[in-house]
Amino acid sequence: MEKSIKLLSYFLFLSMIIMVYPHVVSAESSKEDSNGDNEEKVVLFAGNPNEKIPLYKEKSGETIISHIEDNTTVVLLEAEETFSLVEYIQRGEAEESAVTGYVPSKFVVPLSEADDFRLNRENAFKDKNSAEIKGETEEAKNQEQSLKVGNETEEAITEQKEPEYNREPEVQQEKQAEQGKTTVEEDAETNKKEKELKKEKKAVEEITEQKQENGRSSSTQKVPLASFSKAAAPTLTGIALSDKAHVYESASASSKPLKSYAQGHILKFSPHNATWYSATVYLNGKPHSGYILKTDVELLVQQEGLQGYALKQPVHVYSGPDRNSAVHKSYDIGHLLKYESLTANWHKATVYVNGVAKTGYIHTSDVGSQLPQLKGIAKRNPTVVYADTSRSQALKTYQEGQTLIFRPYNNTWYSATIYLNGQAHSGFIHKNDIVSSQQSEKGIGLKSPTRVYSSLSTSSEILKSYSQGSILKYRTYTDNWYEATVYIDGKPKIGYIHKNDVGTAPVNDVGAAPVKIVVLDPGHGGHDPGTQGNGLVEKELNLDIALRTKSLLEQRGFKVIMTRSSDVFIELRDRSRIANSSGADIFVSIHGNSFNGSAKGVETFWYGTYEKQNSIRLAHNLQNRVVEKTNSYYRRVAEGNFHVIRETKIPSALIETGFLDHPADAANLKKSSFRQRIAEGILLGIIDYFK
Missing domain, CATH: 2.30.30.40 (SH3 Domains)
Structure with a gap:
């Protein structure tokens, strides 16, 4: 029997090789560099040399139109943070054709650095293969030794220290005993099972013969061995995805819902068919059979103690397993996060909001085990890669406009790997010297x-x-x-x-008609100075930034309404009344911040009573653009119970532009150029909102 299984395995393996080989040859012949004197050429390297790079139809990465071989030169048409637009020459049997599509930017390497990258990768894989071969040799020796030792091996295994987290000691011991069995013992157990099966078969035959003698069965009746046990449908566990996951009376969405569960609720069910799960619900204490649409739940794949880096700017922790849910908290790209896996698409995490622990959800595509690789453009001429963040030594320089690859390091610097004489060196690039995202x-x-x-x-x-x-x-x-x-x-x-x-x-010339109306609300004023620190008074800072923003908005064709244009006191309820009666499209309240002298950065708040989703979108647009323009610390975007945004019925957000009691924030806020960049960020955030 064992020989038959081995022969069947070899046959299947040989069949797979025969099926795959022609495809590999065909794909290999498709490598070709693009031509063009003025085109920027790059090389695509997959994660492993034997893998291919998917070519997508659109930036969303949903539709794959082709696959490109590793180490292929293509034409770079447009470089962006996540996906890059490339032109790829695809060779058919009769002719060649140019295919344009998007590839993940992490696979793109500038042509000038391709040789260094290729050499470094080859050396890395040589080291890895050498380590694997060594490990396999040692494993083979250990196996050979264990066969010689026999019962001594089993005895040694059972004396090993038990795992630290041994929740089921009996199960662990059984597994250890199974792992220690020798070949002789396995043969003995196999013989034992065969004898038991023969006994069962003989008993069945005796029962059949007895029934035949009594005339209770026909001469052809036989009782199959499989009839002794019937496999029950497995119980699955999943999480409700929609706001109301229904359990229906029958396997039809038009049937009556027996019971409904809120988003995030953990449910148990069994497979039914390709579209439905079956489940048991209790109504008035009585069990009822029902059906759940597979699209309304997602299977759990729980695993605790995981951590990963934020791969986007920013990464949100949502209140539910849905990107349209409210955002509990946001983190900068490169931030190390801790979580546990929940489903194939969602992780579960605990975050603290105003000191209160809350359960949140992180999309699996937003985090990864390695620091994200970013791509940007050399902004200066030259742009310098330094040996350390003190700028004491320049390792390498790049010309204005060159595409660079780097990773997050801190709020001021990126880290990068450069090659000098074929050797890899770690370096640092100042964030002000890089265009990390194009607008x-x-x-x-x-x-x-x-x-x-x-x-x-x-x-x-x-x-x-x-x-x-x-x-x-x-x-x-x-x-x-x-x-x-x-x-x-x-x-x-x-x-x-x-x-x-x-x-x-002007805004109207670029298709944004009719004219959009914006209410700007400089916080505090008059006898209410707001917070103060390091020689700054919040009411003065708020008005200065608001007036700068007003000027920029009007230059772009917006109509602007100010809740105050001078140092006067306006009641909070009057600020909301102005917004609600103005016919404006959005409301933006501008403030300064303070806390304990160590808190820093920009944070933006929204409230969910009116226009919740639009307010959330406005808050993120403002936060992202102000942080981008000022290089400030991205503190958070969150729900905030502030009167002016709670009582305003149009999309609204309140932005805190910096901490007056933090030395570095205060030093920046004192600069006219910095306040102008804040105003430019608010302008761009508003433009993004209306796109």
């Missing part, structure tokens, strides 16, 4: 003509020209240049527009 913008061509260049030089090739006054779309890039995508003969090309050649377009 889409629109503007007006100021020159006649306004040109799009092939590189960061006005003497480089002109890809395309536009007449003065044309509305142009582009992306933030470096201190002096915007990046744009133009189409030449139907093919996309990356080009560059000098910042002096374009101007800001």
